[in-house]
Amino acid sequence: MKVDGRHFRSIWLEPDGRSVGAIDQRRLPHEFIVAKITTADEAGEAISSMLVRGAPLIGATAAYGMALAMRADASDAALERAGKMLAASRPTAINLKWAIDEMQRALAPLAASARADAAYARAREIADEDVEINRDIGRHGLGLIETIAATKKPGEPVNVLTHCNAGWLATVDWGTATSPIYQAHDRGIPVHVWVDETRPRNQGASLTAWELGHHGVPHTVIPDNTGGHLMQHRMVDLAIVGTDRVAANGDVCNKIGTYLKALAAHDNGVPFYVALPSPTIDFSIDDGIRQIPIEQRAASEVTHLTGRTADGRIETVRVVPDGSTVANFGFDVTPARLVSGLITERGVLSADRAALASAFPERSKVS
Numbered sequence: 364m365k366v367d368g369r370h371f372r373s374i375w376l377e378p379d380g381r382s383v384g385a386i387d388q389r390r391l392p393h394e395f396i397v398a399k400i401t402t403a404d405e406a407g408e409a410i411s412s413m414l415v416r417g418a419p420l421i422g423a424t425a426a427y428g429m430a431l432a433m434r435a436d437a438s439d440a441a442l443e444r445a446g447k448m449l450a451a452s453r454p455t456a457i458n459l460k461w462a463i464d465e466m467q468r469a470l471a472p473l474a475a476s477a478r479a480d481a482a483y484a485r486a487r488e489i490a491d492e493d494v495e496i497n498r499d500i501g502r503h504g505l506g507l508i509e510t511i512a513a514t515k516k517p518g519e520p521v522n523v524l525t526h527c528n529a530g531w532l533a534t535v536d537w538g539t540a541t542s543p544i545y546q547a548h549d550r551g552i553p554v555h556v557w558v559d560e561t562r563p564r565n566q567g568a569s570l571t572a573w574e575l576g577h578h579g580v581p582h583t584v585i586p587d588n589t590g591g592h593l594m595q596h597r598m599v600d601l602a603i604v605g606t607d608r609v610a611a612n613g614d615v616c617n618k619i620g621t622y623l624k625a626l627a628a629h630d631n632g633v634p635f636y637v638a639l640p641s642p643t644i645d646f647s648i649d650d651g652i653r654q655i656p657i658e659q660r661a662a663s664e665v666t667h668l669t670g671r672t673a674d675g676r677i678e679t680v681r682v683v684p685d686g687s688t689v690a691n692f693g694f695d696v697t698p699a700r701l702v703s704g705l706i707t708e709r710g711v712l713s714a715d716r717a718a719l720a721s722a723f724p725e726r727s728k729v730s
C-alpha cells in the first residue's frame with residue numbers, strides 16, 4: 364500500500380539480495396523508519412520486540428529469518444536451531460510455526476550447499492503468496508460491504524468497526540480485515556471505519572489509523588470501550604477483525620478485547636466477521652478457548668504510554684500508580700458461535716469444522 368504516495372510492503376529483500384528490510388512498527392505513527400535485519404537472531408528479536416507484528420507478517424519474517432540462518436550456516440543442526448529460536452519469539456500467532464515448518468520441509472531434503480538460495484526463494488514465495496491471499500480475502504469480503512452499501516442512501520457510508528491492526532502492516536500487503544475496506548474504497552463505495560484504539564499497545568490508534576489515513580479512507584479512532592454504545596445506536600453496520608489463530612472448530616483467537624466486541628455485536632445483531640489467510644488455521648487444535656496459548660507481555664505496556672509531545676519529542680510516561688499489580692494478556696478467544704463468518708482466500712465460510720475442512724482439505728489432513 365502507499366506511504367506518502369510511494370508503494371511499500373511491510374517486509375522485503377534488500378537490493379544486496381541478503382538482508383531484509385522492514386518498517387519499524389514500534390516507531391509509527393510518529394516516525395517512518397526502515398530497519399535492516401541481517402541475521403536470524405535479529406529476525407527473532409524483530410518479532411519478539413514487535414518491530415514487526417501481526418500474524419502473517421510474523422510468519423513472513425520467520426521465513427526470511429530461516430533464510431538468514433541458512434546463509435550463515437546451512438547444516439542440519441543450524442536448520443533445527445534456527446527453527447527453535449524463531450518459534451520461541453512469540454507464542455500465539457500460528458503463522459509463525461506454519462512458516463518455520465514450510466521452510467524446514469523445503470530445506471531439509473536439500474544438500475547444505477543448496478539451502479541458502481532455496482531458503483531465500485521460498486521466503487520470497489511465502490511473502491508473495493501472502494499478498495495474493497490477502498487480495499483474494501479482499502475480493503470475497505468486498506461482497507459483504509457491497510450488500511450493505513446497496514441498502515444505504517447515496518453517499519451514506521458503510522460503517523465498519525475493526526480492532527487492533529489487521530491491516531497491510533500486519534501482513535505483507537493489503538491486510539486481512541482491511542483488504543475488503545481498501546477494495547471497497549478504491550471502487551468508490553463510501554466506507555467509514557471505527558478504529559478501536561486497542562490498549563495496551565494501541566495498534567489501532569497508532570497503526571490502523573496511520574494506514575487508513577495514508578490511503579485516504581475516512582476513519583474515527585475510538586476508545587476501546589466505545590463499540591457497544593455505537594452498536595446499540597446502529598452506528599456500526601459490520602465488524603471485521605483479523606486473527607492470530609483459528610481452531611479447527613472455528614474458535615477465533617485475536618487481540619485482547621476482540622471477544623467483548625463479538626459479544627456486543629451478537630447482542631445488537633451486528634454481523635461480526637473474521638478475515639484470515641489459511642496459514643492462520645490450526646487444524647491440530649479443536650478447542651480454541653482451552654488450547655490456544657495466550658501470550659502475556661510486559662507489565663510496562665500497561666503501566667506506561669508513549670506518545671509525541673507538542674514540541675515533537677517522543678516520550679514515555681507512567682499512567683498507573685507505583686506498586687499496582689497489572690495483567691497484560693495479549694489475546695482472547697471468541698467462540699465460533701459468535702462469528703458470522705470467516706473471510707478467507709477461498710470465500711466466506713461458516714465458522715465451523717466442516718466448512719474449514721472442506722475449503723482447505725489439503726491443510727486439514729496435514730496436521
Ligand SMILES: CSC[C@@H](O)[C@@H](O)C(=O)COP(=O)(O)O
Binds near residue numbers: 617
Ligand atoms: C492480519 S493480522 C491478525 C492479527 O495478528 C491481529 O489482529 C493482531 O491481533 C495483532 O496482534 P499483535 O500483538 O500486534 O501482533
